[in-house]
Amino acid sequence: MPELPQMQALAERLEAVLAGRELERADPLGFSALKTVVPAPDSFVGATVEAVGRIGKYLVLDFGAVGRVLVHLSQAGRVDVEDPPKSTRAKGSVVRFVFSRREADPDAGEVGILVREYGHERKAAWWVLAPGDDGPLGRLGPEPASEEFAELVLHGDDRRRVHTILRDQRTVSGVGRGYADDALWRAQLSPYATLASLDDNARMQLLTAVRDVMAQGVERERTRSGGLSKPKLGDHFDVHARYGTPCPRCGEILRRVSYASHEVAYCPACQTDGKVLADRRMSRLVK
Numbered sequence: 092m093p094e095l096p097q098m099q100a101l102a103e104r105l106e107a108v109l110a111g112r113e114l115e116r117a118d119p120l121g122f123s124a125l126k127t128v129v130p131a132p133d134s135f136v137g138a139t140v141e142a143v144g145r146i147g148k149y150l151v152l153d154f155g156a157v158g159r160v161l162v163h164l165s166q167a168g169r170v171d172v173e174d175p176p177k178s179t180r181a182k183g184s185v186v187r188f189v190f191s192r193r194e195a196d197p198d199a200g201e202v203g204i205l206v207r208e209y210g211h212e213r214k215a216a217w218w219v220l221a222p223g224d225d226g227p228l229g230r231l232g233p234e235p236a237s238e239e240f241a242e243l244v245l246h247g248d249d250r251r252r253v254h255t256i257l258r259d260q261r262t263v264s265g266v267g268r269g270y271a272d273d274a275l276w277r278a279q280l281s282p283y284a285t286l287a288s289l290d291d292n293a294r295m296q297l298l299t300a301v302r303d304v305m306a307q308g309v310e311r312e313r314t315r316s317g318g319l320s321k322p323k324l325g326d327h328f329d330v331h332a333r334y335g336t337p338c339p340r341c342g343e344i345l346r347r348v349s350y351a352s353h354e355v356a357y358c359p360a361c362q363t364d365g366k367v368l369a370d371r372r373m374s375r376l377v378k
């Protein structure tokens with residue numbers, strides 16, 4: 092799933108392509124992917140992209156006084172940059188935005204941005220927001236780099252597992268399964284650690300780990316070019332989805348704990364004092 096680093100770097104690449112262009116068309120291609128009724132996408136036609144940014148895991152196309160368009164890629168949404176725009180309706184198409192040529196740059200023709208969905212549940216979606224309307228952004232917690240998040244980690248008494256807290260977008264926005272795994276590994280904390288149980292040192296380690304993992308993730312993601320294409324996004328993680336391979340820190344084989352919807356990767360030597368946590372996949376095999 093694209094998280095803060097993937098979306099941040101994608102926003103930067105799209106801003107370089109789109110800023111200063113006018114929206115020519117927004118073609119809804121996927122059933123029920125547009126989550127707003129008013130304003131209509133057509134009311135943004137002719138408006139100029141002032142900036143492309145990211146809040147949480149949302150891509151934000153800022154049309155200034157006209158409003159904003161949000162895109163959320165959910166589990167398996169991806170973005171193609173089409174230069175020139177296509178008119179085909181590829182499988183899994185969600186929406187295609189077509190932008191004008193740039194007046195200042197006569198060589199640059201129109202470009203298209205196609206959002207596609209490769210998954211089956213919790214699909215990619217988009218929102219058209221009037222000025223001042225935050226839509227789903229209003230439900231997001233603070234960003235990992237914020238003071239508010241630091242306060243929560245250093246002094247909060249949240250009794251949930253740290254992994255759960257990090258993935259809860261209402262508590263902190265932008266972190267998903269992948270970077271939650273990497274942050275716990277970097278902080279050398281058990282996947283089962285709860286925030287309330289951590290001492291001051293462990294809390295500081297956790298805060299630093301989350302911020303470092305995110306910053307490093309953005310740097311790694313900045314090596315991509317174009318949109319955010321179908322190939323796996325996993326090549327930029329330290330331990331996430333790498334169970335069965337050696338820990339990059341100590342060489343111990345990475346393990347996993349499986350849940351219905353996801354699995355957590357960890358290093359027993361670095362994170363759980365050598366203890367291998369019970370895993371339902373493993374016990375099924377043992378039976």
Ligand SMILES: [Zn+2]
Nearest residue numbers: 338341358361
């Ligand atoms: Zn290790």
